[in-house]
Amino acid sequence: MxxxxxxxxxxxxxxxxxxxxxxxxxxxxxxxxxxxxxxxxxxxxxxxxxxxxxxxxxxxxxxxxxxxxxxxxxxYREKVAWPTGVWKAVVLRAFADKGFPNCHGCIDCTHIYIDKPANVAPEDYYDRKRRFSVVAQVVVDLDLRVLDVFLQNEKNGHVRD
Incomplete structure (x- = not known):
């Protein structure tokens, strides 16, 4: 930055x-x-x-x-949003030109290590290496603008977005 x-x-x-x-x-x-x-x-x-x-x-x-x-x-509410209108058409066309038809963005997931959660079953937040973590899924558009963020723990699912 x-x-x-x-x-x-x-x-x-x-x-x-x-x-x-x-x-x-x-x-x-x-x-x-x-x-x-x-x-x-x-x-x-x-x-x-x-x-x-x-x-x-x-x-x-x-x-x-x-x-x-x-x-x-x-x-920055307008910056963290799905494309609409003309921009949506531009994004869809750009991804289609790269061989990805009907694609709005790129997605990736990673573990984010966290401190031991309080007031919950800690085993719900263990990853395969037995470290406390949540899984973050992030979607970005052609300009690497964040479209969506979704966090979940390994065992029980959705944490927040």
Missing amino acids: SPRVFRETVENLSPILERRVTFYRKPLQPDHIVAYALYRWASGETYESSSCGFGIGRASGLVAVRDVTAALLSV
Whole structure:
């Protein structure tokens, strides 16, 4: 991600991510929160190891990722969507020209390692290597814009999207 895109993203998400100063702590700044969430998604590291490098606690890391996800989906709702109208025709034609008729996007799945879930049967989140994870399915279009995200655990199915 270029510095310009990072700055623009932080600027757009800041109204949602800004925190109040309290008696107990100085709040994390929006650029710090966004940088951590992006790093966590890109690296796949555990919250314990990744949050330490950013000078924040595990709980703050969990909240940061949750809040940045919600903010991105709120601010960029038109960017995370299935193609419609003329753009849908362009995408369908481009994929058909590449030998994939009636295709709207590309799909891939991967395991995302998570901390041990609380208040659920932990064995439901074990992968084949006995690590806690969820399976992420992501669909992107020709320009690598995210069209859909679906998360599920190994055993019981749908987590959220």
